[in-house]
Ligand SMILES: O=C(O)[C@H](O)C(=O)CO
């Protein structure tokens with residue numbers, strides 16, 4: 001079983017290139033991030049080359065987090081910003097060999113928001129396809145991000161059907177989905193062909209995946225038994241130095 005360190009949360013005290021090196025040192029096979037845009041792509045590319053790791057995913061720019069934004073791509077009155085965020089993400093992903101782009105919807109609801117999201121996702125799929133990049137959409141939980149457009153796998157499937165492009169999949173974050181839906185085993189089994197990336201964290205505290213209401217020794221074995229072999233994203237908030245939270249990983253090394 002392989003794991004990708006989410007550097008949006010892990011080793012946050014380090015700059016991105018050093019965080020990539022720390023992840024390698026700790027035994028992760030790959031990395032992923034949230035918003036890498038302040039670090040020149042060349043630096044990240046070099047750190048990836050040095051460590052032999054792949055950047056599994058990055059997010060489109062969220063907009064102004066301090067002003068409550070959490071994505072721009074399902075906001076009908078901000079289409080230009082949504083497109084610019086997609087262009088930026090595709091350029092950065094291409095320059096760093098990143099496999100997936102999570103296109104962040106933002107806080108909105110209703111038919112016009114869905115229409116805007118579908119249009120932006122088609123645009124993203126078309127821009128990403130020549131580089132072999134997969135577009136991801138991720139349902140989030142409503143405790144952490146009230147008002148976010150996408151909160152369920154049913155809605156994610158509906159959006160993907162409407163987009164109707166070959167390179168769009170679901171980012172299945174077990175933490176969010178346990179909070180919103182539960183029934184992870186059946187959902188993972190049914191959805192697996194449509195899943196492009198899986199993430200994990202303890203529930204409900206979103207720390208390292210070795211405690212809480214989800215038994216990851218069971219869930220991870222199930223994922224492996226279903227034939228999923230891509231790296232699983234460790235997207236958790238360590239709450240103390242990351243190196244002190246890696247006991248769970250050692251079991252798989
Ligand atoms: O918060 C999450 O689960 C995400 O995966 C994300 O990319 C938004 O920060």
Ligand SMILES: [Mg+2]
Pocket residue numbers: 138173199235
């Ligand atoms: Mg996630």
